[in-house]
Amino acid sequence: MVGVRIDLHTHSNESDGTDTPAELVATAVAAGLDAIAITDHDTTAGWAAAEQAVRDLAEPGRFRLVPGAELSCACPDGNGRNITVHLLAYLFDPNSAALAQEQSRLRAERRERLHEMARHMAADGFPVDPDEIMAGLPPDSPGGRPHLARALVNAGTVVSVDEAFAKFLGGSGRYYLPRTDTPVRRAIDMITEAGGTTVLAHPFATARGPVVTADVVAELTEHGLAGIEIDHPDHEPETRVRLRGLAAELDLIPTGSSDYHGTNKTIRIGQETTPPDSLDRLVARCSGSKVIG
Numbered sequence: 024m025v026g027v028r029i030d031l032h033t034h035s036n037e038s039d040g041t042d043t044p045a046e047l048v049a050t051a052v053a054a055g056l057d058a059i060a061i062t063d064h065d066t067t068a069g070w071a072a073a074e075q076a077v078r079d080l081a082e083p084g085r086f087r088l089v090p091g092a093e094l095s096c097a098c099p100d101g102n103g104r105n106i107t108v109h110l111l112a113y114l115f116d117p118n119s120a121a122l123a124q125e126q127s128r129l130r131a132e133r134r135e136r137l138h139e140m141a142r143h144m145a146a147d148g149f150p151v152d153p154d155e156i157m158a159g160l161p162p163d164s165p166g167g168r169p170h171l172a173r174a175l176v177n178a179g180t181v182v183s184v185d186e187a188f189a190k191f192l193g194g195s196g197r198y199y200l201p202r203t204d205t206p207v208r209r210a211i212d213m214i215t216e217a218g219g220t221t222v223l224a225h226p227f228a229t230a231r232g233p234v235v236t237a238d239v240v241a242e243l244t245e246h247g248l249a250g251i252e253i254d255h256p257d258h259e260p261e262t263r264v265r266l267r268g269l270a271a272e273l274d275l276i277p278t279g280s281s282d283y284h285g286t287n288k289t290i291r292i293g294q295e296t297t298p299p300d301s302l303d304r305l306v307a308r309c310s311g312s313k314v315i316g
């Protein structure tokens with residue numbers, strides 16, 4: 024199937040994107056995509072509205088939606104440190120008790136953390152209102168640093184979300200606060216037990232911070248990891264070559280995705296895409312929920 028365009032990593036405003044789930048589907052259809060996954064951080068709250076938007080499309084069967092999520096996980100980096108990695112999870116049962124409980128814990132912690140970061144900035148005289156930021160989030164949304172970044176843009180403190188991260192909110196920024204992420208092996212187990220499958224997101228995106236070694240990717244593969252994201256805006260051409268070699272060596276399913284966040288990033292939806300047979304291989308591993316459309 025030449026010309027089929029699939030983007031398996033996108034965010035709605037249920038986490039830190041700016042499109043509603045329905046708008047996310049509309050954006051993808053307007054961009055000429057054939058399928059997307061909705062992968063909000065630590066929540067499945069956007070699934071229902073995105074699924075309804077697909078069912079409401081004029082041409083049934085023309086567009087497919089893969090329900091998913093992105094989980095922030097704690098992982099040994101292979102060099103003696105513990106770092107954060109992102110795990111994309113697809114087609115799991117969102118009502119699986121252990122998983123739902125962990126996601127709920129993470130959302131509560133994320134909200135607390137966002138409020139705390141905003142409070143520290145307000146206490147230092149920055150023109151942000153922690154309660155107003157929280158009031159702007161959908162109920163039970165995890166929230167994230169981009170919401171605080173956006174408030175700083177709106178207040179005129181910085182000109183862009185990127186500048187807010189570079190100056191204040193990045194991992195070594197003055198107002199950064201850590202989270203208690205799920206241990207990555209436990210996250211893989213929970214998703215697998217919920218009938219889903221996992222892909223390591225932007226594994227070698229060094230611009231974002233420390234990354235894992237190839238040995239760690241091999242260990243996670245032994246543990247049940249199904250794929251790795253190769254074509255991602257934060258991967259340089261040489262990195263993609265290295266990751267393609269690793270995927271072939273470990274028989275990992277290769278994916279490509281934009282990591283679209285609406286206007287919180289400059290990336291276009293469908294800027295990077297996944298080969299159709301990779302999606303088929305992912306779907307074949309799953310029984311927790313179904314592709315819509």
Ligand code: AMP
Pocket residue numbers: 039064166167168169184185188189284287288
């Ligand atoms: P959090 O989930 O609160 O730790 O915030 C991390 C999120 O912020 C990521 O998922 C990205 O969406 C976004 N992000 C991280 N770094 C940057 C950056 N340098 N510029 C813009 N957005 C970023």
Ligand code: FE
Pocket residue numbers: 034039064167284
């Ligand atoms: Fe994000």
Ligand code: ZN
Pocket residue numbers: 093109224225
């Ligand atoms: Zn990510």
Ligand code: FE
Pocket residue numbers: 032034093282
């Ligand atoms: Fe993402």
